[in-house]
Amino acid sequence: MSLPDVFLEIDRQAPIKVLIVKLSSLGDVVHTMPAVMDIQAAFPHAQIDWVVERGFAPLAARCAAVQRVIPCELRRWRKAFLKSDTRAQTRAEWQAFKADLQRDAYDVVIDLQGLTKSALVAWLARTTPTGKRVAMANRTDGSGYERPTRWVADVAIPITPHIHAVERGRVLCAKALGYAVPTAVNYGLGQAAGQRKPVVVLVHGTSRADKEWPLSHWYALGQRLKETGLDVVLPHGNEEERLRSEALADMLPGAVVWPRLSLDQLTTEMAQCIGVIGVDSGLSHIAVALDLPHVQIYNFDTAWRTGPEGLRRQISVMDCPTPTVDAVWRAWQQCLQA
Structure with missing residues (x-):
């Protein structure tokens, strides 16, 4: 039947x-x-x-x-x-x-x-x-x-x-x-008005250790961003993430560690930035919802289920054991060009 x-x-x-x-x-x-x-x-x-x-x-x-x-x-x-x-x-x-x-x-x-x-x-x-x-x-x-x-x-x-x-x-x-699924995807969060800050949010924190990206990769990526005139900000949601953010900021002169912000405040701050690069985490999904240029990093093939889907300004990068800095950088350039 x-x-x-x-x-x-x-x-x-x-x-x-x-x-x-x-x-x-x-x-x-x-x-x-x-x-x-x-x-x-x-x-x-x-x-x-x-x-x-x-x-x-x-x-x-x-x-x-x-x-x-x-x-x-x-x-x-x-x-x-x-x-x-x-x-x-x-x-x-x-x-x-x-x-x-x-x-x-x-x-x-x-x-x-x-x-x-x-x-x-x-x-x-x-x-x-x-x-x-x-x-x-x-x-x-x-x-x-x-x-x-x-x-x-x-x-x-x-x-x-x-x-x-x-x-x-x-x-x-x-x-x-009883309606057809619309072609366009709308998260209902709107977009930031006016000129965005020349700042990239690096979302390194995630709920699972096997989703993390190596600290050395974040450092190399941060250097490339700074060479193009972009600053780096580092959010954190717990003590472990705060320590990692501070370690990265020490390695990247000029990088800013955001204070512990509420989810609402984080969303507001992210909306004003030029883009986000992050691992598979809630903040990365908010970046997609805000329609920011965004690269989402995966260490295993689950991007089909939770990653950016059919969007030009957001790209998922997957490799095992983890994507290279070059692969993430190329994806970032594609997001900016889109």
Whole structure:
């Protein structure tokens, strides 16, 4: 039996309410933004709300299509509830979150995460009498998927397994709501106005050691950038990254180590720079969303799933054990020329 292309019949001009459930991580939140913008383009009168971990709430709120962000702290609450001295406070915070979540009734609740925690949030959300909960029907390559997702969903939509993270969310929303996926990709973050600073952000920090690029490579790249008249700035998100940033700044006279900035502040600062070169990390994905010239460095072949896709100003470079400085430099020149 063939599967339908449209799973829900909704009036395009109706003032519908849509709830997006995508809790974390940073890269996943960024990759969800085009799907949210697609919904707004197809349903201009829709109210689109988003449930997300509190740490990523300021970034989700910057997405032009989002009307209301509902922050949660499931990671912290899970640990805090096990401790007797924080249990009462955690219970109060959980009840406040549920009240915020259930303030509005939604015509469509879309779980774009596919995990038990997101299924729980989707289940707790309040729907209209005809409202539906939508989720993926299956796991896709390189991403997690847990069975409660299908238990909660009123409509479970099959997704082709080998698909880019951005396209996965866009296809799911398009199939659920009955519109074609737009050709153009819009993250809803806009672009920096006016002249950008002659500064390149070097994003060396990442959550996994096997994604890192050697310090010697960063030094050689930084030298080349400075020879072309560009300055270098170095962000950091933890103590280890701060020490690496300071070590690089000592090697590259004039390089600036940014202070520890919030995610919102980092996004604002990055938007004013001429471009970004970085490893596979959340900040690199923000660079793509900001439409900055950007080279994304991969030590193994996962760029097809999370890297810049079909964009002229953003290029992924992959090699094993790691890309050379020359390869990254050539890609950077291509980004600037584009």
